[in-house]
Amino acid sequence: MFEFESIVFYFFAFLTLSAALGVILVSNPIYAALFLVLAFVASAGIWLLLYAEFLAMVLVLVYVGAVMVLFLFVLMMLDINIDTLREGFWRYLPFAVIIAVLFAAEIILVLTNPKFTSVVGDASAALTDDNTRALGSVLYTEYLYPFELASVLLLVAIVAAVALTLRRRINTRYINPATQVQTKPTDRVRLVSVTKESPLQFSSPSNDKKGKTSCPD
Amino acid sequence: MLNEYLPILLFIGVASVIGVAPVLLGMVLGPHKPDVYKNSPYECGFEAFEDARMKFDVRYYLVAILFILFDLEIAFLFPWAIMLKGDTIGAAGFWAMMLFLSVLVIGFIYEWKKGALEWE
Amino acid sequence: MIIDAWVTELLLPFLGDYAAWAGTFIDLMIKIVAIVLPLMLCVAYLTYAERRVIGAIQLRIGPNRVGAKGLLQPIADALKLLLKEVIIPAEGNRFLFVIAPAISLLAALIAWSVIPFSPEVVLADINAGLLFVLAATSLGVYGVIIAGWASNSKYAFIGCLRSAAQIVSYEIAMGFALVTVLMASGSLNLSAIVNAQAGATFLSWFWLPLLPMFVVYFISGVAETNRAPFDVAEGESEIVAGFHVEYGGMAFAIFFLAEYANMILISALTTLLFLGGWLPPFDFAPFNWVPGAVWFIFKICFLLFCFLWFRATFPRYRYDQIMHLGWKIFIPLTIIWLIVVGLWMRTPLWLW
Numbered sequence: 001m002f003e004f005e006s007i008v009f010y011f012f013a014f015l016t017l018s019a020a021l022g023v024i025l026v027s028n029p030i031y032a033a034l035f036l037v038l039a040f041v042a043s044a045g046i047w048l049l050l051y052a053e054f055l056a057m058v059l060v061l062v063y064v065g066a067v068m069v070l071f072l073f074v075l076m077m078l079d080i081n082i083d084t085l086r087e088g089f090w091r092y093l094p095f096a097v098i099i100a101v102l103f104a105a106e107i108i109l110v111l112t113n114p115k116f117t118s119v120v121g122d123a124s125a126a127l128t129d130d131n132t133r134a135l136g137s138v139l140y141t142e143y144l145y146p147f148e149l150a151s152v153l154l155l156v157a158i159v160a161a162v163a164l165t166l167r168r169r170i171n172t173r174y175i176n177p178a179t180q181v182q183t184k185p186t187d188r189v190r191l192v193s194v195t196k197e198s199p200l201q202f203s204s205p206s207n208d209k210k211g212k213t214s215c216p217d
Numbered sequence: 218m219l220n221e222y223l224p225i226l227l228f229i230g231v232a233s234v235i236g237v238a239p240v241l242l243g244m245v246l247g248p249h250k251p252d253v254y255k256n257s258p259y260e261c262g263f264e265a266f267e268d269a270r271m272k273f274d275v276r277y278y279l280v281a282i283l284f285i286l287f288d289l290e291i292a293f294l295f296p297w298a299i300m301l302k303g304d305t306i307g308a309a310g311f312w313a314m315m316l317f318l319s320v321l322v323i324g325f326i327y328e329w330k331k332g333a334l335e336w337e
Numbered sequence: 338m339i340i341d342a343w344v345t346e347l348l349l350p351f352l353g354d355y356a357a358w359a360g361t362f363i364d365l366m367i368k369i370v371a372i373v374l375p376l377m378l379c380v381a382y383l384t385y386a387e388r389r390v391i392g393a394i395q396l397r398i399g400p401n402r403v404g405a406k407g408l409l410q411p412i413a414d415a416l417k418l419l420l421k422e423v424i425i426p427a428e429g430n431r432f433l434f435v436i437a438p439a440i441s442l443l444a445a446l447i448a449w450s451v452i453p454f455s456p457e458v459v460l461a462d463i464n465a466g467l468l469f470v471l472a473a474t475s476l477g478v479y480g481v482i483i484a485g486w487a488s489n490s491k492y493a494f495i496g497c498l499r500s501a502a503q504i505v506s507y508e509i510a511m512g513f514a515l516v517t518v519l520m521a522s523g524s525l526n527l528s529a530i531v532n533a534q535a536g537a538t539f540l541s542w543f544w545l546p547l548l549p550m551f552v553v554y555f556i557s558g559v560a561e562t563n564r565a566p567f568d569v570a571e572g573e574s575e576i577v578a579g580f581h582v583e584y585g586g587m588a589f590a591i592f593f594l595a596e597y598a599n600m601i602l603i604s605a606l607t608t609l610l611f612l613g614g615w616l617p618p619f620d621f622a623p624f625n626w627v628p629g630a631v632w633f634i635f636k637i638c639f640l641l642f643c644f645l646w647f648r649a650t651f652p653r654y655r656y657d658q659i660m661h662l663g664w665k666i667f668i669p670l671t672i673i674w675l676i677v678v679g680l681w682m683r684t685p686l687w688l689w
Contacts, residue, residue: 060475065475065476140310148317166333233439242419295519334660
């Protein structure tokens with residue numbers, strides 16, 4: 001009889017792997033992005049099984065809730081033609097195979113190295129019940145320097161994002177809402193007193209030019 | 218951990234059934250008489266004259282990118298916030314976050330001054 | 338737990354070793370149904386309440402024909418929508434088109450699995466409860482984006498863009514407001530957050546020290562659910578119905594349910610985080626004779642009434658005004674208040 005926990009693990013692992021395969025195999029980029037979302041959610045499930053509660057939630061919050069939204073924005077709105085994407089598939093294939101082999105070799109090297117497996121064993125022992133609290137107790141004291149570096153990294157990202165995407169639009173009729181709500185009737189409407197003229201003569205047809213043009217046929 | 222999250226897993230299953238089942242039921246019970254005009258995208262009675270998936274203002278991307286950055290910042294704030302009560306991380310931990318925040322506030326002021334937050 | 342043991346005993350001769358699993362499973366399913374079913378009923382009757390309340394505000398009667406005082410109106414609406422055709426637009430994406438409303442509803446529902454209704458009455462009492470709620474609700478934007486894209490219609494597309502940008506903008510302000518709640522409570526667990534607000538009177542709830550955050554959170558919640566006055570994503574008068582313009586029949590009904598379920602969720606969260614959850618306003622008789630769940634529901638109803646009240650009172654914001662409010666007023670305000678609360682907590686003047 002299987003342990004229930006391992007059944008759940010295999011379920012999430014299967015989901016992660018098949019979603020990851022979906023990302024690279026489907027032709028429609030939108031479907032690929034949605035498969036990636038599924039892969040993230042499923043790997044969050046695996047992290048939960050490893051007691052990494054905080055990281056699992058943040059994975060969903062940041063990657064699924066924010067990063068993939070941007071990806072989908074770009075993919076949906078860029079109007080990508082699927083046919084042009086498939087061009088040059090064969091030309092790039094050898095290059096892709098080399099990279100894939102390199103990656104596979106790296107992963108095998110890491111996984112078979114006893115140095116790394118021992119580290120993983122230690123970490124799971126440290127992750128106890130209240131994961132977030134354990135993280136908070138060291139992140140801002142022991143790992144202060146990398147933490148502050150992260151803020152600088154985020155600052156650079158903000159500056160880069162603004163520098164790359166900000167384009168001033170011309171010919172816009174922008175109104176500042178703050179000034180708009182402060183307007184008073186006296187700024188917009190000027191009441192003038194019109195001097196009374198002599199009563200109009202309706203009897204003669206030659207004077208009635210205005211009325212004729214506005215009259216629909 | 219699994220004991221705590223098992224109800225959530227089941228809940229997700231139940232909630233997806235609640236989301237999908239009525240639509241399928243509606244497709245079965247409702248009439249199905251498609252025609253060209255009914256299935257064409259709505260455009261105030263005109264025929265659609267170009268593809269709906271058009272290009273749009275780059276500003277939406279900017280909002281999405283800034284959202285990612287601020288979301289990350291909030292993720293950093295969460296463990297800090299729950300450690301603050303009872304003074305478990307002490308004054309050093311408190312001022313570490315103030316430094317972190319001040320760097321990001323610089324970024325926020327930068328984008329404000331650059332006009333990245335204006336919608337014209 | 339009683340059901341659990343009972344079912345296990347009942348199934349023992351048939352399933353052997355698996356009987357304990359089946360017992361837990363059935364027990365959990367009963368609890369889930371006990372949350373979801375009343376919730377869906379509340380959603381249905383919220384639509385009725387909305388029409389009656391707005392009717393009263395606008396000096397009309399509202400629905401009063403189906404059943405006594407129109408009480409069967411939501412059921413009649415659901416039946417009508419069930420029998421309507423689900424039109425899938427040509428050149429739209431069939432699968433995504435059908436799945437989008439389900440994603441919206443899923444995001445609105447799963448957060449309920451960690452909401453405590455009264456002490457000890459909660460389906461999944463997880464440590465990272467608030468983080469889970471934030472992660473779950475951040476999935477809601479997918480329903481909108483997928484619906485807008487799969488419809489292959491310009492109005493749906495513009496509506497989805499507006500809505501997605503608006504939702505993500507207000508999510509930041511909401512996130513910062515949540516951080517201040519965490520600072521005051523010192524825990525991510527929703528029950529612990531409520532317990533941290535316990536005190537003699539309603540003055541010990543977090544709305545008082547975090548008053549600006551309470552306001553920001555609730556208004557962001559209104560914006561997050563795309564409700565009036567932030568409903569430019571739907572904006573009937575300009576882009577007809579926004580992202581769900583192509584939807585009809587049951588598919589539309591699911592979007593509708595998701596919107597109302599989200600309203601109830603935001604009200605419940607505001608209650609838990611700022612208004613003391615199930616705690617009575619005064620901790621003495623006769624107030625503490627009333628069960629906690631009743632206070633919880635009462636507070637939710639009050640906030641839901643505010644949702645309806647806003648809709649009947651305020652005209653729709655312009656899109657640039659919405660973004661201005663979100664980015665230039667709420668975010669700076671939340672950051673400043675976060676620092677203020679942080680400094681305040683380091684002084685003996687912090688009483689909460």
